[in-house]
Amino acid sequence: RHPWQRPERITAIGRFGAATNYNELYAQLAAEGIFLIHSPEQYLLASELTHWYPLLAGLTPKSLWFSEPPSFESVAQTLGLPLFLKGSRQTSRHRAALSIIHSAAEYDRAIEIYAEDPILQWQDLVCREFARLRPVPSTATDKIPASFEFRSFWWYGNCVGAGQYWSTDYNWNCEKERAALVVAQAAAVRLNLPFVVIDIAQTITGEWIAIECNDAQESSYGGVSPFTLWRNIIDLESNRSV
Template sequence: MLRPGEDLLHVEDRLWLLTAPTGQGIYDFAFDRFFACRHPYQLPESLEVIARAGAWNDYAERYRELEGQGVRLVHSPEQHLLATELPHWYPRLTDLTPRSVWFDERPDAETVERQLGWPVFMKGERQTSRHKKSLSIIEGPEQFRQAMEVYAKDPILHWQRVVCRELRPLRRVEEGAPDRIPSSFEFRTFWWRGELVGWGPYWWQGSPYTMTEAEQREALGLGREVARRLAVPFLVVDLAQEVSGRWIVIECNDGQESGYAGVSPFALWRNILEMERARAVPRSY
C-alpha cells in the first residue's frame, strides 16, 4: 500500500496523514516533534488522510491504489485537478484573476499575440520553472520563440500545457536576482474546509513584508471567496496586490502538495487540529 519512504500518522488522535520526506525545507515538517503521533499496527476499515508526500505525477492512480486499501485521500482526483490546474480553476474565478488562455499544443507567437497581445506572463498549467523571469515575463515574439525552445526540454515545464496570462502591474517588494520574477506583494493562504488556517508572505526568503489590518481584511476576504467557489477540503490560494491597490488571485493549489512559503507550519497544523477537535465534539441542544 505505502511506497518507499511513506508513513501513516495519526496526529493527536484527530487527523490522519500520509507523509514522506522530500528534502525540501519549504515543504517538509516533522509532525512527531510538535504533536503526539501514533503509528497504529491495525488501521480502521476506512479512513480519510491528507497526503504530505510531495507532488505525485500520477495522483489519480495513487488515489485508486490507496482507496483499494481503505485509505481515501482528502481530495478526489477531480478535486485535485480543480485545486491545482489553472484550466480547471480559472473558469470559476475569471473575475478575480488575470485573463488567461491555455493551449494543448505549444502555440506560436502569432496566436498568443492575437489573443492577449504583449507582454504576457507565461507558465505551465501548474507552475513556473523555478520562477525564471526569462521563461515567464515575455515581452515579444522573439523572446516567446526562445522560451518555447526551452519549454520543450525543461524538466518541469515540458509535460505541462502552456498558459499565457495578461501581465498585471503588481506592487513590488524587491527585484531579486537578474533572472528571477520580481518579488511582488504576494501572500500564500491555506484554507481547510473553507476556513483560513494559515497565511504568510509568498517571497519569504527576501526582504520582510506583511499586510496591514485593512489589507488583511481585503486580501483574506478575497481568499475566502475563492475557497467558497472552489469548495475543496484543503486549498492554497496565492494572492497579490496590484499597484492600484486591487487584490487578485495569482494561482490556486492543492494544500497536500504546496510548500509553506512564509506560513508557520506549526500554526497551520495546530489550527487544522483545533478545527477537527471542534467538529468531533457533539452538540447539545
C-alpha cells in the same frame, strides 16, 4: 508506531511535492483503506489552471491555454504585452525569461525551452494577461521579481494559515490582510474543496487578485507557520466533532 487496530477506512492528508501520478497514488492507498482528502477529480480542480480558472474568472488575470503553442501574434493581440507564460500547473523555478515575454523573439526562445524543460514539457501551455504587481525589496536575479504576494491555506472554507510568498522582507498590516483574504476566501468558496491553497497579490493600483491555486497537500508553506496551520486544522476538526 502503528495502532493495534485501525479503522477500516481512514481519510488522510498527504504531504508531497507536485505529483505526476496522483491517480495512481490515490488508487494504491485506497486499496489499503486509506483515502486522500482529495479525490483525483478534486486534485485536478485544485492544481490545474485549466480546471480552476473557469470558476475564478474575474478574480484572477485573463488566461488562455493550449496543448500546442499558439502563434505569438494571436496571443499578443488577445492579451497584450508583456505576456505571462507558465505551465498549467507551475512555472519552471520562477525563471523570468520563460515567464515574462515582451517580444516574438523572447516567445520563440521560451517555447523552445518549454519543449525540453522537465518541469514544463508535460504541462499544457498557459498564456496569461500580465498583472503589474506591487514590487517588494529584493535582490535582482534571473527569477520573476518578488511582489507583494501571500500564500493562504483553506480548510473547508476556513483560513488556517496565511503568510508571505517570497523569501524577502515584507509583510501586510491588518487592513491589507483582511482585504486580501476576502479575495482568497471568495476563490476558496468557489472551488469548494477540502484543503486548498490560494495565492493572492496586490497590483500597483492596490487591487487584490488571485494569482493561482494549488492542492495544499503538495504546496510549500511559504511564510506560514506549519505548527499554527496544523493546530488550526486540529482545532476546527475537534470543534466539528463535538
